[in-house]
Amino acid sequence: MGIQYDDFLDTAYSPAADDLRCTFRIVPASDMSMEAAAARVASESSNGTWAALDVETDVSRLSAVAYALRDDGTVKVAYPADLFEDGNLAQVLSCIAGNIMGMKAVESIRLEDCEWPAALAEDFPGPRYGSAVKHRLLDAGDRPALATVPKPKVGLPPEAHAQVGYDAWMGGVDLLKDDENLTDQSFNPFEERVTRSFDRADEAESETGDRKDYLVNITAETDEMVRRAEFVADHGGRFVMVDIVTAGWSALQTVRERTDDLDLAIHAHRAMHAAFDRLPHHGVSMRCLAQFARLAGVDHLHTGTAGFGKLANEDTVGINAWLRSDLHGLADVLPVASGGLHPGIVDSVLDETGGDVMIQAGGGIHGHPDGTRAGAEAFRAAAEAWVEGESPDERAEEVPALRVALDKWGTETPR
Numbered sequence: 001m002g003i004q005y006d007d008f009l010d011t012a013y014s015p016a017a018d019d020l021r022c023t024f025r026i027v028p029a030s031d032m033s034m035e036a037a038a039a040r041v042a043s044e045s046s047n048g049t050w051a052a053l054d055v056e057t058d059v060s061r062l063s064a065v066a067y068a069l070r071d072d073g074t075v076k077v078a079y080p081a082d083l084f085e086d087g088n089l090a091q092v093l094s095c096i097a098g099n100i101m102g103m104k105a106v107e108s109i110r111l112e113d114c115e116w117p118a119a120l121a122e123d124f125p126g127p128r129y130g131s132a133v134k135h136r137l138l139d140a141g142d143r144p145a146l147a148t149v150p151k152p153k154v155g156l157p158p159e160a161h162a163q164v165g166y167d168a169w170m171g172g173v174d175l176l177k178d179d180e181n182l183t184d185q186s187f188n189p190f191e192e193r194v195t196r197s198f199d200r201a202d203e204a205e206s207e208t209g210d211r212k213d214y215l216v217n218i219t220a221e222t223d224e225m226v227r228r229a230e231f232v233a234d235h236g237g238r239f240v241m242v243d244i245v246t247a248g249w250s251a252l253q254t255v256r257e258r259t260d261d262l263d264l265a266i267h268a269h270r271a272m273h274a275a276f277d278r279l280p281h282h283g284v285s286m287r288c289l290a291q292f293a294r295l296a297g298v299d300h301l302h303t304g305t306a307g308f309g310k311l312a313n314e315d316t317v318g319i320n321a322w323l324r325s326d327l328h329g330l331a332d333v334l335p336v337a338s339g340g341l342h343p344g345i346v347d348s349v350l351d352e353t354g355g356d357v358m359i360q361a362g363g364g365i366h367g368h369p370d371g372t373r374a375g376a377e378a379f380r381a382a383a384e385a386w387v388e389g390e391s392p393d394e395r396a397e398e399v400p401a402l403r404v405a406l407d408k409w410g411t412e413t414p415r
């Protein structure tokens with residue numbers, strides 16, 4: 001039988017329940033119609049090629065179909081579930097975000113959204129805890145979970161790093177967090193940092209009576225990540241952090257699977273996400289990256305600050321809603337707002353995201369004029385004031401450290 005581009009376009013197509021439905025934003029090449037470009041996208045991302053083929057086997061049941069072409073430049077493509085290998089995220093992405101990203105038939109193409117059928121989603125583990133980390137592993141209760149990343153982001157030796165952690169825990173944060181580019185460098189070796197930091201966490205726990213933990217960046221080659229996760233668990237840690245985009249989806253899947261018996265929560269830092277999602281017409285949306293991360297099984301994911309922080313954000317509120325929505329029984333994901341946060345804008349961010357999030361500050365805590373502990377007190381006071389419906393200025397009457405932070409930064413959006 002023959003296969004050609006026309007076979008991949010059916011504007012009246014009604015997808016099957018098991019189809020993976022992807023929405024693309026397409027700008028066709030200047031000499032190509034939207035229909036022709038969309039057919040090529042469906043073809044190249046499933047089982048077609050540039051040449052018409054004559055094949056003995058009927059492979060049409062594995063073909064994708066482009067449909068729902070809209071004037072706004074979006075088109076949907078439906079992929080039959082059998083096109084995909086069970087639980088293999090890399091294989092899925094090699095279809096739906098693979099060769100098509102470089103096709104000359106399109107001027108640009110962006111994968112905007114996916115609707116995951118049960119047939120695919122149920123083959124992935126999803127998060128172990130999701131937002132339940134707030135009460136299962138921490139004492140955050142109804143307030144946002146609070147985390148801090150020491151600054152300078154690299155350069156502190158292990159002892160100083162652990163001291164920053166202690167000060168921040170004592171000031172009221174739940175979690176110390178490594179920065180995305182701190183792993184196992186000579187100035188701050190992984191094992192010494194972990195050992196010293198957990199010793200100080202124990203001190204802070206017994207002095208405050210609250211659970212204190214540490215998002216340890218285990219990002220490395222895959223086997224080494226697993227080894228580091230085991231080291232963290234051996235030292236009483238309940239969380240690991242993975243730079244999920246730079247480490248890669250398959251590596252993340254391996255960490256999720258091979259540490260399953262350690263009961264760890266996975267904190268997903270998204271460094272490099274903007275290489276995929278920052279351009280509005282090309283790449284892969286943050287919304288989709290968040291979907292891949294949830295399927296692979298991260299418990300928390302950075303999704304931005306709804307416009308208030310130092311970094312560009314795509315639809316923080318909409319992505320967070322998706323992370324909380326039902327996905328065929330998979331656990332939800334706790335969104336993390338981070339990047340230029342400080343006590344003066346905590347209320348604005350939480351007004352957008354709601355309180356069921358983690359908020360994280362580095363400079364906005366350690367840049368406090370009176371140091372890390374005062375910075376953490378101010379950050380916690382700002383979060384608690386929001387939960388209790390009080391303004392930052394009202395709360396600052398009782399918390400001098402918050403007054404100092406508000407006087408320093410006001411409501412500025414850092415850049």
Ligand SMILES: O=C(COP(=O)(O)O)[C@H](O)[C@H](O)COP(=O)(O)O
Pocket residue numbers: 149151179180269270271302303304305310311336337338339340341360361362363364
């Ligand atoms: O180090 C920080 C924040 O530090 P600071 O609080 O000093 O700005 C994180 O890497 C960013 O949150 C990443 O961005 P995003 O969360 O958007 O992925």
Ligand SMILES: [Mg+2]
Pocket residue numbers: 149153179180
């Ligand atoms: Mg960082």
